Amino acid sequence: MLLDRRTFAAGSAALLSGCATTSGRRFSDCTPLAPVIADESRIIRTMAGLRPYRRQGFVVRQEALGEKRLVHNYGHGGGGITLSWGTSKLATELGLQGHSGSVAVIGSGVVGLSTARLVQEAGFAVTIYAASLPPDTTSNVAGGQFHPFAVFHAGDVTPEFMTQFTRALDYSWRRYQIMVGDDYGIRWLPTYVEAGSVEDKVIANFPPINRMLGEAEHPFPAGSMFRYDTMYVETGRYLRQMMRDFQVAGGKIEVRRLAAPAEIAALQERLVFNCTGLGARDLFGDQELQPVRGQLAILEPQPEVRYAALGAFGYMFPRADGILLGGTFERDVWDATPQPSDIARILASHKRFFDGFRCAA
Numbered sequence: 001m002l003l004d005r006r007t008f009a010a011g012s013a014a015l016l017s018g019c020a021t022t023s024g025r026r027f028s029d030c031t032p033l034a035p036v037i038a039d040e041s042r043i044i045r046t047m048a049g050l051r052p053y054r055r056q057g058f059v060v061r062q063e064a065l066g067e068k069r070l071v072h073n074y075g076h077g078g079g080g081i082t083l084s085w086g087t088s089k090l091a092t093e094l095g096l097q098g099h100s101g102s103v104a105v106i107g108s109g110v111v112g113l114s115t116a117r118l119v120q121e122a123g124f125a126v127t128i129y130a131a132s133l134p135p136d137t138t139s140n141v142a143g144g145q146f147h148p149f150a151v152f153h154a155g156d157v158t159p160e161f162m163t164q165f166t167r168a169l170d171y172s173w174r175r176y177q178i179m180v181g182d183d184y185g186i187r188w189l190p191t192y193v194e195a196g197s198v199e200d201k202v203i204a205n206f207p208p209i210n211r212m213l214g215e216a217e218h219p220f221p222a223g224s225m226f227r228y229d230t231m232y233v234e235t236g237r238y239l240r241q242m243m244r245d246f247q248v249a250g251g252k253i254e255v256r257r258l259a260a261p262a263e264i265a266a267l268q269e270r271l272v273f274n275c276t277g278l279g280a281r282d283l284f285g286d287q288e289l290q291p292v293r294g295q296l297a298i299l300e301p302q303p304e305v306r307y308a309a310l311g312a313f314g315y316m317f318p319r320a321d322g323i324l325l326g327g328t329f330e331r332d333v334w335d336a337t338p339q340p341s342d343i344a345r346i347l348a349s350h351k352r353f354f355d356g357f358r359c360a361a
C-alpha cells in the first residue's frame, strides 16, 4: 500500500525567485531553498527493497545451539541503518562475555558488518558467512536517514524491548557522529518534516536542534513544518568502506547461504551472530518477520539541494549518488522489483510538492 498523499493545490508550476507566492501573497520570512527538479527525464535508476519488519521490534538475544552460543541481531524494519551500531553493541555485549576463540557472523548487510567490526575491535578474529555481499543487500537500497522509522508497532512492544531500543539508538547516534565525512559518505543535513508526522524526542539529544516553522517561514507548499538536523548515510559508499575496514582488520568472508540451524551448528566457530535480516524468517522460522517493500526513484544528483524533506508526498534525501525519492511501505509484498506505476506515483507527488515552492534559491 502506498502512503496516503495529500492533494496539493495545483498552482502555477513556474518557480519564482525571492519570496513572492504564486497567489501574490508575500512570505517575507521565507528561507529560499533549491527545489528538486522532479522530472521523469532525470530518473537515473529505480530500486526496491524489503524492510525486515517485526511488530514487536528487532531481536537481540542469545540462545544455545548445541555446543555453540548463538546471538540474534535481526529484524530492524525501516531503521536498520540507524540502529545497526547500537543493536550490534548490545549483541556483542551479550555474546563476547567470557568468550575465547574466533567468531562467526552470518550476514553482510549493515547489521552484520557493524557486528563484525565491534567483535574485531574487541580483539577477536571474525569470519563473515553471507549469501550475498554489498552491493546486493537490502542495506544498499536504504535511503540512509538516521531516524528510527517504522521499527516496531507501539502497541506490541515490551518495556524490556524499549530499554534495548533506547540504548541502541543512543549508541548508534554517537557512533555515526565520529564517522561523518567523505570516507563513509555520512553528512549532516537540515530536515523538514510536514507537521502531523512529528515524533517526540526518542532519546534526550535526538533530534538535537529542532523547531516548528510557521507557514511563512519556509518555501514548501505546506502549513507548519518541523525542522531538525540529522545524519544521512550514502549507503553504497558506507558499506563499501565497512567491508574494507573489516578486511584491513584481518576479517575473512565466505559467500555461502546457510539453509538450516544444523549448518550453523557445523561451523568451526563456537560463537555465532545471526545478522540475516529478513533471511531469519526461513533460517530460524521467525514468522513474526514480514517484508515491508519500499520503492525508490533516483534522480540525477543536484548538489545545490542540501536539505531533506518528508511528508504526505513521500520523502526526498539528496545524496552524492542521486536524489532519492521514496515513500512506499507495502506490507507482506515479497517481490523486490520496482513497479513502474508506483514509481510514476512517487515521482508525481514529489513533482507537485517541489513545483509548489513559494520561494526558491
Ligand SMILES: Cc1cc2nc3c(=O)[nH]c(=O)nc-3n(C[C@H](O)[C@H](O)[C@H](O)COP(=O)(O)OP(=O)(O)OC[C@H]3O[C@@H](n4cnc5c(N)ncnc54)[C@H](O)[C@@H]3O)c2cc1C
Residues within 6 Å of the ligand: 048, 049, 050, 051, 052, 074, 075, 076, 077, 078, 079, 080, 081, 082, 083, 106, 107, 108, 109, 110, 111, 112, 129, 130, 131, 132, 133, 137, 138, 139, 140, 141, 142, 143, 144, 145, 146, 147, 148, 256, 257, 258, 259, 275, 276, 277, 278, 279, 280, 283, 293, 294, 295, 296, 326
Ligand atoms: C526503500 C528502503 C529505504 C530505507 N531507508 C532507511 C533509512 O533511511 N534509514 C534506516 O535506518 N533504514 C532504512 N531502511 C531499512 C534498512 O535498509 C534495513 O533495516 C537494513 O538494511 C537491515 O539490515 P540487515 O543487515 O539486517 O539486512 P540485509 O541488508 O538484508 O543483510 C542481510 C544479510 O544476511 C544475508 N543472509 C540472509 N539469509 C542468509 C542465509 N540463510 N545464509 C547466509 N546469509 C544470509 C544476506 O545475504 C545479507 O548479506 C530502508 C529500507 C528500504 C527497503
